[in-house]
Amino acid sequence: MIWNPIRRLNWRQRKRGQGPEGFTLVEVIVTLTILSFILLIIFATFRLGIHAWERGEVIKETYQKIRISSQLITRQVKSIVPYKIQTQKAEGDYLAFEGRPKTLKFVSSLSARMQKPEGLVYAIYQFKEEEKGRGKLSLYEQRVLNRNFFEEEIEEEKEIILIEGISNILFEYYQEEDPSKNQMEAWLEEWSAKERRELPTAIKMTVTFKDTQRGDFSHTLFLPLYAYQYEALSLPPSLRRERLERVR
Numbered sequence: 703m704i705w706n707p708i709r710r711l712n713w714r715q716r717k718r719g720q721g722p723e724g725f726t727l728v729e730v731i732v733t734l735t736i737l738s739f740i741l742l743i744i745f746a747t748f749r750l751g752i753h754a755w756e757r758g759e760v761i762k763e764t765y766q767k768i769r770i771s772s773q774l775i776t777r778q779v780k781s782i783v784p785y786k787i788q789t790q791k792a793e794g795d796y797l798a799f800e801g802r803p804k805t806l807k808f809v810s811s812l813s814a815r816m817q818k819p820e821g822l823v824y825a826i827y828q829f830k831e832e833e834k835g836r837g838k839l840s841l842y843e844q845r846v847l848n849r850n851f852f853e854e855e856i857e858e859e860k861e862i863i864l865i866e867g868i869s870n871i872l873f874e875y876y877q878e879e880d881p882s883k884n885q886m887e888a889w890l891e892e893w894s895a896k897e898r899r900e901l902p903t904a905i906k907m908t909v910t911f912k913d914t915q916r917g918d919f920s921h922t923l924f925l926p927l928y929a930y931q932y933e934a935l936s937l938p939p940s941l942r943r944e945r946l947e948r949v950r
Contacts, residue, residue, distance in 0.1 A: 904925060
């Protein structure tokens with residue numbers, strides 16, 4: 703047997719209680735605890751980043767839908783026609799336009815459903831409330847073919863959903879100042895062309911969204927009506943633009 707001084711030394715160290723150094727149980731527990739906290743922080747940060755990204759994508763998609771819907775609504779509203787409904791009743795003929803805070807009805811030369819123009823269309827924009835304080839903006843369209851179209855009920859199968867997941871919509875109608883009628887300029891929440899015998903100068907649509915973290919935020923769309931009354935059509939273009947600019 704060959705004598706090994708290193709082995710002899712290790713034997714003496716073990717005999718004296720001076721064996722190889724290692725981790726105690728307390729050190730292992732402390733190390734695992736610190737490592738757990740580090741992993742927890744990393745996981746929480748990663749989860750927060752994913753949540754922020756998802757919210758950003760939802761907001762981006764919502765604004766994209768608003769932009770597309772706003773373009774459609776703008777084109778159709780600017781194509782409003784001061785269409786008179788002929789009736790045999792004592793009230794006489796009246797303009798086919800009715801505006802309420804959450805509903806808008808009018809006749810337009812532009813259809814949102816059809817690709818090619820096929821005559822005048824009767825359009826209805828309506829906000830519908832759903833569960834959890836959210837709702838949607840829907841569009842209904844039909845051809846102006848019969849005399850009583852303005853009094854008919856909405857056909858639900860013709861619904862076109864424009865914007866979903868919104869908390870509120872408010873339509874407002876601009877009234878011009880008219881000293882002869884003792885009338886001040888103002889934004890009104892209702893407009894009946896049947897009673898007023900004219901269309902509003904412009905329409906304002908405010909779409910409100912509910913965000914649990916940032917609070918409510920809204921998007922406002924101003925829509926001037928170039929055919930708001932018959933006499934306005936005979937005015938020079940520069941004067942018509944000047945009158946419409948006052949709305950803003």
